Amino acid sequence: xxxxxxxxxxxxxxxxxxxxxxxxxxxxxxxxxxxxxxxxxxxxxxxxxxxxxxxxxxxxxxxxxxxxxxxxxxxxxxxxxxxxxxxxxxxxxxxxxxxxxxxxxxxxxxxxxxx
Numbered sequence: 001x002x003x004x005x006x007x008x009x010x011x012x013x014x015x016x017x018x019x020x021x022x023x024x025x026x027x028x029x030x031x032x033x034x035x036x037x038x039x040x041x042x043x044x045x046x047x048x049x050x051x052x053x054x055x056x057x058x059x060x061x062x063x064x065x066x067x068x069x070x071x072x073x074x075x076x077x078x079x080x081x082x083x084x085x086x087x088x089x090x091x092x093x094x095x096x097x098x099x100x101x102x103x104x105x106x107x108x109x110x111x112x113x114x115x
Contacts, residue, residue: 015064018067019064019067022067028063036052038110042110052106055101055102058101058102059095059098059099061098062098062099065094066095070091073088
């Protein structure tokens with residue numbers, strides 16, 4: 001069993017490496033570093049960190065699932081198909097909603113400190 005768990009972790013880490021090769025994930029990584037640096041600078045409370053980490057994780061998960069779905073759709077439908085386009089748009093919309101939620105949390109937590 002431990003060898004299966006180790007293999008699963010290796011595959012997951014390989015997936016993270018694939019994600020970091022994507023331009024959107026590089027931008028997301030820079031934004032994550034900036035938000036964490038701001039949290040350290042402003043000395044966020046524990047519950048504030050929980051909200052910030054939750055928001056960051058949600059955006060990363062949404063972006064990872066979006067990227068995976070885009071690759072899968074490209075494999076299944078290399079040519080244009082309206083349903084393939086809709087699937088990709090829905091996944092991108094989910095990322096947008098996650099980002100809007102994260103920005104809202106950021107405004108609530110950092111807004112007063114920045115004014």
